[in-house]
Amino acid sequence: MQNEKDFERRLEQKGVSRRDFMKFCTLLSATMGLSSSFVPRIAEAIASAQRPPVVWLALAECTGCAESVLRTTYPWIDELLLDIISMDYHETIMAPSGEAAEKSLHDTVTKYQGKFICVVDGAIPTADNGVYGMAGGKTFLEIAKEVCPKALATICIGTCSSYGGLPAAAPNPTGAKSVKDAIGINTVNIPGCPPNPINFVGTVVNYLLFGKLPDLDGKGRPLFAYGKTIHDQCQRRSHFEQGEFVTSFESDEAKRGYCLYQMGCKGPETYNNCPTVKFNQGTSWPVQAGHPCIGCSEPDFWDRFSPFYKEL
Amino acid sequence: MGKRLVIDPITRIEGHLRIEVEVTNGKVSNAWSSSTLFRGIEMMLKGRDPRDAYLFTQRACGVCTYVHGLASVRAVDSAAGIEIPDNARLIRNLLLGAQFLHDHMVHFYHLHALDWVDIISAMKASPQKTAELAAKVSPAPRSGVSDFKMVLARLKKFVDSGQLGIFANGYWGHPAYKLPPEVNLLAVSHYLDALRQQARTARMHAIFGGKNPHIQSLVVGGVTCATDLTPDRIAEFQYLWKETMDFVNRVYIPDVLAIAGFYKDWAKIGGTTNFLVYGDFPDSNKEPESFLFPRGAIFKRNLGKVEAVDTGQIEEHVKHSWYEGDKALHPSRGETKPRYENLDVAERYSWMKAPRYKAEPMEVGPLARVLVAYGKGHAPTRKAVDDLLKQLAVPQEALFSTLGRTAARALETRIIGEAMEGWINSLVENVKKGDTKIYTDYEMPREAMGAGLNDVPRGSLGHWIEIKDGKIENFQLVVPSTWNLGPRCAKDKMSPVEEALVGTPVADPKRPVEILRTVHSFDPCIACGVHVIDPKTNEVYKFKVV
Numbered sequence: 001m002q003n004e005k006d007f008e009r010r011l012e013q014k015g016v017s018r019r020d021f022m023k024f025c026t027l028l029s030a031t032m033g034l035s036s037s038f039v040p041r042i043a044e045a046i047a048s049a050q051r052p053p054v055v056w057l058a059l060a061e062c063t064g065c066a067e068s069v070l071r072t073t074y075p076w077i078d079e080l081l082l083d084i085i086s087m088d089y090h091e092t093i094m095a096p097s098g099e100a101a102e103k104s105l106h107d108t109v110t111k112y113q114g115k116f117i118c119v120v121d122g123a124i125p126t127a128d129n130g131v132y133g134m135a136g137g138k139t140f141l142e143i144a145k146e147v148c149p150k151a152l153a154t155i156c157i158g159t160c161s162s163y164g165g166l167p168a169a170a171p172n173p174t175g176a177k178s179v180k181d182a183i184g185i186n187t188v189n190i191p192g193c194p195p196n197p198i199n200f201v202g203t204v205v206n207y208l209l210f211g212k213l214p215d216l217d218g219k220g221r222p223l224f225a226y227g228k229t230i231h232d233q234c235q236r237r238s239h240f241e242q243g244e245f246v247t248s249f250e251s252d253e254a255k256r257g258y259c260l261y262q263m264g265c266k267g268p269e270t271y272n273n274c275p276t277v278k279f280n281q282g283t284s285w286p287v288q289a290g291h292p293c294i295g296c297s298e299p300d301f302w303d304r305f306s307p308f309y310k311e312l
Numbered sequence: 313m314g315k316r317l318v319i320d321p322i323t324r325i326e327g328h329l330r331i332e333v334e335v336t337n338g339k340v341s342n343a344w345s346s347s348t349l350f351r352g353i354e355m356m357l358k359g360r361d362p363r364d365a366y367l368f369t370q371r372a373c374g375v376c377t378y379v380h381g382l383a384s385v386r387a388v389d390s391a392a393g394i395e396i397p398d399n400a401r402l403i404r405n406l407l408l409g410a411q412f413l414h415d416h417m418v419h420f421y422h423l424h425a426l427d428w429v430d431i432i433s434a435m436k437a438s439p440q441k442t443a444e445l446a447a448k449v450s451p452a453p454r455s456g457v458s459d460f461k462m463v464l465a466r467l468k469k470f471v472d473s474g475q476l477g478i479f480a481n482g483y484w485g486h487p488a489y490k491l492p493p494e495v496n497l498l499a500v501s502h503y504l505d506a507l508r509q510q511a512r513t514a515r516m517h518a519i520f521g522g523k524n525p526h527i528q529s530l531v532v533g534g535v536t537c538a539t540d541l542t543p544d545r546i547a548e549f550q551y552l553w554k555e556t557m558d559f560v561n562r563v564y565i566p567d568v569l570a571i572a573g574f575y576k577d578w579a580k581i582g583g584t585t586n587f588l589v590y591g592d593f594p595d596s597n598k599e600p601e602s603f604l605f606p607r608g609a610i611f612k613r614n615l616g617k618v619e620a621v622d623t624g625q626i627e628e629h630v631k632h633s634w635y636e637g638d639k640a641l642h643p644s645r646g647e648t649k650p651r652y653e654n655l656d657v658a659e660r661y662s663w664m665k666a667p668r669y670k671a672e673p674m675e676v677g678p679l680a681r682v683l684v685a686y687g688k689g690h691a692p693t694r695k696a697v698d699d700l701l702k703q704l705a706v707p708q709e710a711l712f713s714t715l716g717r718t719a720a721r722a723l724e725t726r727i728i729g730e731a732m733e734g735w736i737n738s739l740v741e742n743v744k745k746g747d748t749k750i751y752t753d754y755e756m757p758r759e760a761m762g763a764g765l766n767d768v769p770r771g772s773l774g775h776w777i778e779i780k781d782g783k784i785e786n787f788q789l790v791v792p793s794t795w796n797l798g799p800r801c802a803k804d805k806m807s808p809v810e811e812a813l814v815g816t817p818v819a820d821p822k823r824p825v826e827i828l829r830t831v832h833s834f835d836p837c838i839a840c841g842v843h844v845i846d847p848k849t850n851e852v853y854k855f856k857v858v
Contacts, residue, residue, distance in 0.1 A: 064374020
């Protein structure tokens with residue numbers, strides 16, 4: 001209780017009232033598919049540690065999502081790690097290895113059961129009892145089943161954990177599945193290959209600052225980031241309307257920045273905010289670099305949208 | 313018979329790695345390296361459009377992002393007989409150069425440094441003395457007394473919170489840590505600075521690549537960033553390059569040297585025997601003759617004799633890997649039938665195959681590149697190496713070590729960074745005279761074979777493609793970490809990391825920080841190392857789980 005009081009005081013300093021906070025907890029419990037009896041427990045959960053404990057599970061992945069989060073600049077990654085959250089397990093950057101690393105995972109899952117946030121990047125191989133992915137002698141399937149249900153919430157970062165992604169591309173050699181499909185829990189999904197760190201950090205930080213989880217679409221994606229199509233926000237949209245298309249990467253049309261629709265752009269069927277927030281401190285995004293969108297935040301895009309250079 | 317020790321997972325790497333060692337009288341007497349993730353990217357490529365390959369293969373790894381994409385477009389370029397325009401070559405070189413700068417910096421500070429730097433000891437440092445030390449090591453920004461006071465205050469607040477996050481359960485206070493508190497504080501301070509610098513350095517990729525990780529401006533035939541060949545964009549790239557080189561020259565390289573000075577015993581630990589380099593950074597369409605880093609092979613540490621490379625002599629072995637049979641085959645004829653039974657280091661113990669050149673294990677990567685360039689008389693490399701040896705007062709043999717590997721990575725970062733200036737200038741010259749061509753049109757062949765050989769941050773990377781009916785019939789990757797971190801071969805010869813680990817001291821088996829030093833010196837990147845395809849049947853083999 002004392003922890004909760006301290007937490008409320010800190011929230012108030014940031015201009016968040018107890019009422020807002022409880023509303024957020026109610027929303028969170030609804031999102032997670034929990035009954036209203038969980039609301040006080042969630043409130044206690046979030047308030048119980050100074051910095052919310054986070055466990056990051058890297059499964060069948062390429063570490064691109066972890067690298068992407070390293071590129072965050074609002075806040076910078078050192079602020080995220082030292083001042084905002086407590087990243088208690090993250091194989092790519094944590095100091096200990098082997099048993100000592102496993103202890104870090106075990107300690108947090110035990111001490112903060114129902115209170116830590118679990119982030120997953122990578123799909124879960126399920127064929128042949130999951131032998132295609134192992135860490136510490138356990139399959140990823142076993143690890144996810146053990147850790148995710150004990151978390152306050154599971155955030156899937158990247159298309160692999162959200163929807164299966166690359167490992168699940170045909171013929172899906174390892175029976176890779178999303179976290180939701182592999183272990184049957186609801187997740188908040190931040191898809192992209194990799195996603196813009198703004199969308200991940202935005203979700204986490206909003207949750208801490210404003211006491212509410214963003215609204216999600218039917219595919220578990222926060223609407224603030226994935227509410228509109230690329231096409232509707234694209235800087236090259238006027239060229240589309242005027243029928244000005246690139247037909248070869250060598251053409252004058254390419255140099256003039258015309259629409260890439262005929263080169264296979266998947267912008268019209270892809271929901272994401274790339275054109276507005278852009279990547280790497282707003283430097284650019286694929287269409288600005290002259291390449292068609294490949295639809296990397298959509299489920300099944302590796303098969304549904306390929307061959308990638310073919311017009312939709 | 314020594315005591316067996318298993319470290320699983322190895323952290324601060326990309327991917328999933330398990331290391332088993334036998335420790336006798338306080339030293340590693342035997343070692344086995346196992347990769348424990350399998351995704352099967354090559355299987356997914358069969359039957360797809362060859363132009364799409366790079367988008368898939370780039371996802372082999374998000375740490376060494378870009379490089380698999382580059383290897384794939386080069387493989388298809390070569391299959392289709394395409395000569396890319398000069399600007400495309402320059403932009404591809406600049407993107408690869410930016411990847412080296414970013415990757416090596418992150419490796420040193422965020423993946424490797426905590427093997428040498430004790431973050432808790434740093435808290436005992438005097439900010440005054442640290443500032444004095446910093447002034448001696450290198451003139452760098454943020455090195456005043458008040459800067460170090462702020463870092464200390466931040467650390468103290470962090471530790472006092474009781475939530476140590478990524479630093480919890482580290483091997484702090486281990487007797488193998490030798491740095492005085494002030495050097496530790498300097499390094500911790502730069503660990504934090506580098507976290508921000510790497511995000512800025514990665515912006516170089518976004519300028520000509522749209523984003524990082526996983527750029528999206530490569531295509532078979534060239535690059536697509538037609539609207540970014542403008543003075544403001546090139547100037548932005550140049551600014552970020554300058555800022556990064558400033559960090560490399562004032563912070564990264566001086567830190568490596570300062571820390572190395574306290575760990576000279578590691579110049580005798582962790583060496584290997586043979587080295588292989590495909591070479592990279594073409595200066596014209598003549599490959600490999602125009603490479604900045606030359607192609608070559610060195611056997612038995614003989615720097616006086618750098619041999620030409622015959623890629624036909626590469627074979628992949630599977631005797632100790634989770635695949636059927638024990639045939640060793642060239643990657644272009646790769647036949648791979650996965651079969652997991654259990655992990656048994658005496659039998660089969662990894663998803664990686666064991667590549668061998670002329671039947672020998674070969675170390676690839678920064679040390680190999682520096683040694684081959686040195687052996688071939690590459691002037692900037694000779695100077696960098698000779699200066700390093702002089703400054704540390706160690707003999708040439710010291711290069712064959714854990715320390716040598718880590719130092720070589722820093723040296724080549726500077727050499728590549730300096731070469732980038734020339735490519736930026738050439739790009740400016742071309743644009744100035746009106747040459748903005750970045751792409752060559754081509755016709756995709758119905759049937760063809762191609763290879764893309766690169767040298768990338770972790771070493772020599774090869775992609776091989778076979779096209780049939782205009783589609784991918786077979787695609788094979790032989791990647792740096794398979795060379796360095798694979799298992800034993802048909803003749804039971806150890807892989808480079810296994811060889812390097814033998815002789816490594818282990819003071820406390822419960823806290824094996826010394827083993828991490830040698831493993832991390834290879835900068836393991838594992839996800840790309842494991843791949844499989846059966847081009848004939850495309851069948852997913854059933855695994856027997858015991």
